[in-house]
Amino acid sequence: MKIRNLAEAEEILADYRPAVKEFLGKGITLDRMKPLMDVLGNPQDKLRVIHVAGTSGKTSTSQYIAHMLRLTGSTVGLTASPHVNSLLERVQVNDKVVPEQTFCEELSGFLELIKDVAPQPSYYELLVAFAYYYFAKVGVDFTVIETGLGGLHDGTNVAQGRDKLCVITDIGYDHMKVLGHTLPEISAQKAGIIHPGNYVVMFRQAPEIMQVFHSHCHTVGAQLQEVRPELINEFVFDAQMPLYQRRNWTLAWSVYQRLANVYDLPVIQGDTLEQSRQLVIPGRMEIVHQSDQTVLFDGAHNSQKMAAFIASFQELYPGIKPVVLLSVRDRKDFTDLVEQLFDVAEEIILTSFHVVQDIEHRNARLDEIAQFCEQHGFHDVVVEPDQHQAYLGLIRASGSVKVVTGSFYLIQQIKDREGLS
CATH class of the missing domain: 3.40.1190.10 (Mur-like, catalytic domain)
Known part of the structure; x- marks a missing residue:
């Protein structure tokens, strides 16, 4: 062979x-x-x-x-x-x-x-x-x-x-x-x-x-x-x-x-x-510049990692509330992870992913995450299943600092499709 x-x-x-x-x-x-x-x-x-x-x-x-x-x-x-x-x-x-x-x-x-x-x-x-x-x-x-x-x-x-x-x-x-x-x-x-x-x-x-x-x-x-x-x-x-x-x-x-x-x-x-200390590790507070935009890619996929990301983001960008492109894997309890973003994000854009490595990795249902956000008083939520359109929406949104987070599989697909790898 x-x-x-x-x-x-x-x-x-x-x-x-x-x-x-x-x-x-x-x-x-x-x-x-x-x-x-x-x-x-x-x-x-x-x-x-x-x-x-x-x-x-x-x-x-x-x-x-x-x-x-x-x-x-x-x-x-x-x-x-x-x-x-x-x-x-x-x-x-x-x-x-x-x-x-x-x-x-x-x-x-x-x-x-x-x-x-x-x-x-x-x-x-x-x-x-x-x-x-x-x-x-x-x-x-x-x-x-x-x-x-x-x-x-x-x-x-x-x-x-x-x-x-x-x-x-x-x-x-x-x-x-x-x-x-x-x-x-x-x-x-x-x-x-x-x-x-x-x-x-x-x-x-x-x-x-x-x-x-x-x-x-x-x-x-x-x-x-x-x-x-x-x-x-x-x-x-x-x-x-x-x-x-x-x-x-x-x-x-x-x-x-x-x-x-x-x-x-x-x-x-x-x-x-x-x-x-200067090693750049993919998907860990990874900064990508697109024209006048700064996009942070961080694969925080549990509540502990999300808390760590938020603390680091707030130190690096004090006072800034970013638009966040988010997706989390199915079969995960996403509640604690998502809830931490309510006081941090200006807007949350929910999108999908589907990656096959060792097994198939898919996103949790977007309507369930959106409903959770609404029920907990966070109403600035956009559901866009088309990943490319969701990323374009992120880039076009107001503000100069944007975030992609919730899953390394989401990051992998976006970087591949947008030519950022």
Whole structure:
């Protein structure tokens, strides 16, 4: 099998989507990943893995860690999901996606190796395994792996070596049908990435969260480092850097300090320290200028992320009430997320999206969101299912600062269709 381009790769990967259906519930396990990794020779065991789990900030923290390691001379592999602009984002080396031709050639060989594996892995699991396989093949110094969902049963959790460094970002409410309905239940799922001998770095969070992590680390014999939230204030950040990214960067910096001590890496200081903060991460307070318009793309898709976005927006643009183009995924409780926009937005334009990655991702019903807004006293709502027309309406609306938010899938489609990728 020879894959010639990314379109062909997407077409072949589509055959692995049906396997996901069996995972949309409590029955998620690693049963598919283990035989898959065995066939590949368990490449994850040959890597220095930095494993990142949490509700909010995983991708940003992962990218900051990888960026710091690259700036100080290491070769770094990174995989994250979902992708925002391109499938190629699933396999990155040294802050860059693997070139399309290389990606397709390597994926062709990989698929040949696993063609007889049973049971068939899902789309997501296959890409996780491919990332481990590719990073081991090229011999990166470090691999930064972001969980897709939870941690305990996530496909990335086949990495269980004693030298693994675990990173836990902020814990909040998301994917509750699978992960649980309380913070301790959700925390237990995230803590599942921690194995015997691991070192764990996380910000000090609510006592009910920390109790879960302390207990789990004690049980498995892992060491937990609590980062003081006040540490953020000891750094000088550019005024344009979002508040939540300052927190993510500080956590990444703490992780790098641990890695530097263990592996005798260079100290981050001076220009290197400054460069480490300048990384632009797609879909995270990403600023795009169109003529005289400033459009902020932020994939805030749960209440915790929306609160973080709003705090950062209000610091960056004090006194400005933007027009907001919004869509949220179906099967999500959108109420807390949407309600936070009532005191912030001048107007909310609701639109649709439909993206197929590991599974089909669709928007929640626009009439239900509009009705919720009206019932709670917010009447400046426009429903425009046509995404292109909705975006034109956003650009034509009064005001110089606009926002697109609520879903990374919405951002992906708009940037593709409007030529902004």
